[in-house]
Amino acid sequence: MRVAAGPPQDNTMHLLERDGELDALHQLLELSAQGRGRLALVAGEAGVGKTSLVRAFARHARDLADVHIGSCDPLETPQPLGPLLDIASGLSEELNTLLDLGGQRHRVLQTFLASMTQGRLPKIVILEDVHWADEATLDFLRFVGRRVDSVPALVLVTFRDDEVVEQHPLRVVLGDIATSPAVIRIKVASLSLEAVRNLAGNSEIDPSALYRRTAGNPFFVTEVLATGNDGIPETVRDAILARASRLSRSARSVLSAAAVIGPTISPSLLAEVTQADSETVDECLSIGVLAHQRSGFAFRHELGREAILDSIPAHRRVDLHRVVLEALERSGASDDPDGLARLSHHAEGSQNELAVLRYAPAAARRAAALQAHREAVAQYSRALRWARNLDPYEQATLLECYAQECHRIDRLDDAIHAYNEALDIRRRIEDRQGEGRTLSCLASVYSGAGRNSEAELASHEAIQTLETLTPGPELAEAYRVAAHLRMLDRDTANAVAWGRRSIDLARKFDHQPTLIGAQQALGAALLVAGDNVGIKYLQRALDLALEADNDEMAALAYRLLGSGLGEMYEFDQAIPWLEECIRFSSARDNDLHHWYAKAWLALSMVYRGEWSRAAHIANEVIQRPYVSITSLIMALVALGRLRTRRGDPELWPVLDKVLELAQRTDTLQRLAPARAARAEAAWLAGDIESAKRESVANYDLAKAQQHHWFLGELAYWQWKTGVAVDLPDWTAPPFALQIQGDWESAAREWERIGCPYEMARALSESDDEGALRRALGTFSELGAQPMVSIVQRKLRRIGVRNIPRGPRSSTKKHPAGLTPREVEVLNLLSEGLSNAGIADRLFVSLKTVESHVSSVLSKLNVHSRAEAVRHAQEFDSGSPE
Ligand SMILES: Nc1ncnc2c1ncn2[C@@H]1O[C@H](COP(=O)(O)OP(=O)(O)O)[C@@H](O)[C@H]1O
Numbered sequence: 001m002r003v004a005a006g007p008p009q010d011n012t013m014h015l016l017e018r019d020g021e022l023d024a025l026h027q028l029l030e031l032s033a034q035g036r037g038r039l040a041l042v043a044g045e046a047g048v049g050k051t052s053l054v055r056a057f058a059r060h061a062r063d064l065a066d067v068h069i070g071s072c073d074p075l076e077t078p079q080p081l082g083p084l085l086d087i088a089s090g091l092s093e094e095l096n097t098l099l100d101l102g103g104q105r106h107r108v109l110q111t112f113l114a115s116m117t118q119g120r121l122p123k124i125v126i127l128e129d130v131h132w133a134d135e136a137t138l139d140f141l142r143f144v145g146r147r148v149d150s151v152p153a154l155v156l157v158t159f160r161d162d163e164v165v166e167q168h169p170l171r172v173v174l175g176d177i178a179t180s181p182a183v184i185r186i187k188v189a190s191l192s193l194e195a196v197r198n199l200a201g202n203s204e205i206d207p208s209a210l211y212r213r214t215a216g217n218p219f220f221v222t223e224v225l226a227t228g229n230d231g232i233p234e235t236v237r238d239a240i241l242a243r244a245s246r247l248s249r250s251a252r253s254v255l256s257a258a259a260v261i262g263p264t265i266s267p268s269l270l271a272e273v274t275q276a277d278s279e280t281v282d283e284c285l286s287i288g289v290l291a292h293q294r295s296g297f298a299f300r301h302e303l304g305r306e307a308i309l310d311s312i313p314a315h316r317r318v319d320l321h322r323v324v325l326e327a328l329e330r331s332g333a334s335d336d337p338d339g340l341a342r343l344s345h346h347a348e349g350s351q352n353e354l355a356v357l358r359y360a361p362a363a364a365r366r367a368a369a370l371q372a373h374r375e376a377v378a379q380y381s382r383a384l385r386w387a388r389n390l391d392p393y394e395q396a397t398l399l400e401c402y403a404q405e406c407h408r409i410d411r412l413d414d415a416i417h418a419y420n421e422a423l424d425i426r427r428r429i430e431d432r433q434g435e436g437r438t439l440s441c442l443a444s445v446y447s448g449a450g451r452n453s454e455a456e457l458a459s460h461e462a463i464q465t466l467e468t469l470t471p472g473p474e475l476a477e478a479y480r481v482a483a484h485l486r487m488l489d490r491d492t493a494n495a496v497a498w499g500r501r502s503i504d505l506a507r508k509f510d511h512q513p514t515l516i517g518a519q520q521a522l523g524a525a526l527l528v529a530g531d532n533v534g535i536k537y538l539q540r541a542l543d544l545a546l547e548a549d550n551d552e553m554a555a556l557a558y559r560l561l562g563s564g565l566g567e568m569y570e571f572d573q574a575i576p577w578l579e580e581c582i583r584f585s586s587a588r589d590n591d592l593h594h595w596y597a598k599a600w601l602a603l604s605m606v607y608r609g610e611w612s613r614a615a616h617i618a619n620e621v622i623q624r625p626y627v628s629i630t631s632l633i634m635a636l637v638a639l640g641r642l643r644t645r646r647g648d649p650e651l652w653p654v655l656d657k658v659l660e661l662a663q664r665t666d667t668l669q670r671l672a673p674a675r676a677a678r679a680e681a682a683w684l685a686g687d688i689e690s691a692k693r694e695s696v697a698n699y700d701l702a703k704a705q706q707h708h709w710f711l712g713e714l715a716y717w718q719w720k721t722g723v724a725v726d727l728p729d730w731t732a733p734p735f736a737l738q739i740q741g742d743w744e745s746a747a748r749e750w751e752r753i754g755c756p757y758e759m760a761r762a763l764s765e766s767d768d769e770g771a772l773r774r775a776l777g778t779f780s781e782l783g784a785q786p787m788v789s790i791v792q793r794k795l796r797r798i799g800v801r802n803i804p805r806g807p808r809s810s811t812k813k814h815p816a817g818l819t820p821r822e823v824e825v826l827n828l829l830s831e832g833l834s835n836a837g838i839a840d841r842l843f844v845s846l847k848t849v850e851s852h853v854s855s856v857l858s859k860l861n862v863h864s865r866a867e868a869v870r871h872a873q874e875f876d877s878g879s880p881e
């Protein structure tokens with residue numbers, strides 16, 4: 001159903017002022033041919049010549065590469081994966097089949113990548129107009145951008161950069177791939193006065209005036225020149241309409257029908273819709289508004305189609321949509337899942353309620369299957385606009401489907417609103433089962449939105465409602481949600497109870513998603529309560545998810561294993577799971593789990609004493625433009641602890657931010673690490689009152705939820721600040737031992753767990769010279785300046801002489817004596833960042849950056865930033881710590 005797309009190419013046209021761009025593209029093709037693929041972002045306003053450029057290049061490279069062209073639709077809700085469908089059949093049979101089946105995103109993308117390496121010639125893949133791309137295509141683009149450097153392919157992506165404003169979905173993707181060295185940006189510029197003069201040739205139009213009016217936009221220029229000598233129209237639209245007005249009446253109506261049909265026009269459909277003879281069609285072709293393309297016709301440019309479309313009176317447009325819809329239906333288009341988006345578009349255009357309700361939900365389901373959730377939302381919301389007369393049961397179902405898709409794309413308020421509306425309907429028609437199911441969904445969304453008490457309420461109501469009915473999968477799911485909420489709140493006993501019930505029921509009804517989810521909730525709850533049986537449940541959930549090809553659930557299982565074991569200080573086990581989570585999710589571009597696992601890896605490295613690596617990873621997470629709040633919290637905890645332990649300045653902006661974010665989530669899981677980190681920092685700074693306050697703040701919560709480790713550390717800081725703590729017997733052993741004064745056993749325990757800083761801190765609590773010397777050695781090696789000073793003082797106090805000085809090893813290493821932080825600043829200067837940019841990246845104030853910069857300049861004995869950067873290159877100052 002999808003005919004090869006895009007505006008027609010004019011093989012004969014000579015391109016003006018594009019030699020530089022064409023050369024650049026040829027160079028990229030050479031690199032790509034060697035297996036070092038490149039992706040060029042070809043940007044510029046509508047009509048500036050992007051299509052002309054990439055197609056002229058493809059023509060030049062015809063004998064050097066295999067060319068494949070796909071385009072995005074300008075429809076309000078484009079067909080998901082349109083460009084990939086365009087090119088699939090030419091690429092590989094397997095890819096085509098996979099796309100037909102829908103779903104299996106990861107396999108589709110892998111198969112595409114594999115097809116890039118097939119055949120003798122390198123590939124040129126052109127993806128046109130991605131400013132219109134659907135969500136699945138954007139996902140595809142990100143996937144390709146991140147991997148193209150390892151395949152012999154040159155991918156050319158065109159888009160209108162002036163339309164990609166702040167909230168545009170393409171922006172996120174561009175941000176994600178722009179940092180890759182394999183991604184190059186080519187800006188297509190307007191033509192010069194010289195070129196416009198050249199195009200004007202012998203025309204009577206004054207080239208200077210033409211240039212002024214059109215600003216050198218080649219489409220505008222050529223459109224005016226084609227219209228003739230009736231003066232220069234004000235706008236490009238006027239130029240298009242002026243040209244069309246010279247057609248006969250019947251040709252104009254053909255043009256209208258063509259505009260409604262869409263960006264690509266099959267001749268038979270056009271004939272059926274217009275009943276026009278071929279001469280009339282020829283008239284449109286000869287004047288150049290329409291042109292031939294491989295499998296039919298197309299407007300010379302989308303701007304032309306839009307102008308014509310806008311000029312059709314509303315009632316006439318409705319008629320045309322109706323005729324097109326009927327013709328498409330007669331041709332059997334409704335049997336093709338990839339035609340549904342188009343049918344739904346014409347159904348709404350023709351204001352045909354029944355047709356909208358037939359095609360829009362079907363198109364939505366297709367979009368959701370292809371992971372184009374944004375388009376699924378748009379299709380469902382279209383259906384809802386026409387659902388006034390639908391029976392209430394179906395209305396509620398539509399609302400729920402819409403809400404579910406909103407949830408997927410994080411439009412939580414819309415999801416909540418729609419679920420509530422559906423809930424009202426279910427109650428009105430006394431559909432108790434539906435009511436219970438919707439309440440469960442609602443509870444999940446509330447929880448995601450941080451509205452915890454409403455989540456609890458909905459979850460509770462769901463169970464109450466469903467327990468009065470015969471048990472079914474809905475009840476299993478309601479129990480799962482309850483288990484999950486209790487787990488998040490670290491309320492183990494209840495999480496386990498609900499989890500067990502859910503698992504039993506889900507097994508009975510063979511409901512896999514609930515079964516996997518319940519095992520995750522139960523496993524995570526047990527794990528963070530210190531019960532290693534939890535690991536078994538999580539591994540089981542992981543296996544089931546992998547078996548079911550459920551990437552999202554599998555990534556979540558990895559994540560829960562890694563972070564749960566980390567929370568239990570089981571770093572030997574946690575780190576491999578975190579690394580596996582990173583590997584798995586980065587292969588699938590699942591950024592949410594990827595960055596959360598990275599944040600936890602950074603924190604694990606802090607405990608492990610691998611501080612350079614920890615800082616590097618934490619900064620990587622923090623500097624992401626889009627990162628979830630939970631990932632950010634854990635990365636900031638890692639960074640805050642590092643700065644504390646190293647004695648770096650500018651620590652409180654980080655720790656204040658952590659607390660602010662943790663309070664927003666309002667869960668022990670975030671609050672406890674934030675409080676403990678702040679208590680530690682205050683204590684080291686000698687601010688005992690603050691340390692006390694921080695360690696007491698969420699202590700009761702940790703106690704109520706019996707979190708061994710959170711409670712242990714908070715109790716420890718209370719003890720350090722002179723509070724008499726009443727220690728539960730389940731307190732994590734090393735902290736309990738320390739508080740009981742058994743520094744020796746505590747140190748041994750910390751050593752076994754693999755936490756050198758904690759071990760040295762336990763040793764530092766002794767009065768034994770040997771233990772203190774060992775502590776000093778470890779702290780010095782780590783670069784833990786504040787603890788080095790504390791232990792040195794203590795040694796002096798007990799009368800020890802010849803105390804090692806313990807300088808910071810990394811300071812010594814730099815030839816110019818720069819501190820690690822100064823090296824970091826220097827590296828960012830080399831990246832071309834401003835002081836404000838550096839402050840943002842490093843999470844420090846502008847003033848601090850200024851003082852670092854001046855210190856760098858003076859240590860390097862240079863007078864400007866540029867000189868410093870040159871020095872940096874000479875020193876090759878290495879990666880920041
Ligand atoms: N470098 C050029 N020299 C001459 N004419 C050009 C040039 N680039 C574009 N054109 C003309 O402008 C029209 C619109 O260009 P097109 O490549 O379709 O724009 P875009 O893809 O950027 O919207 C083309 O059909 C062609 O007639």
Ligand SMILES: [Mg+2]
Nearest residue numbers: 050051052158
């Ligand atoms: Mg174009």
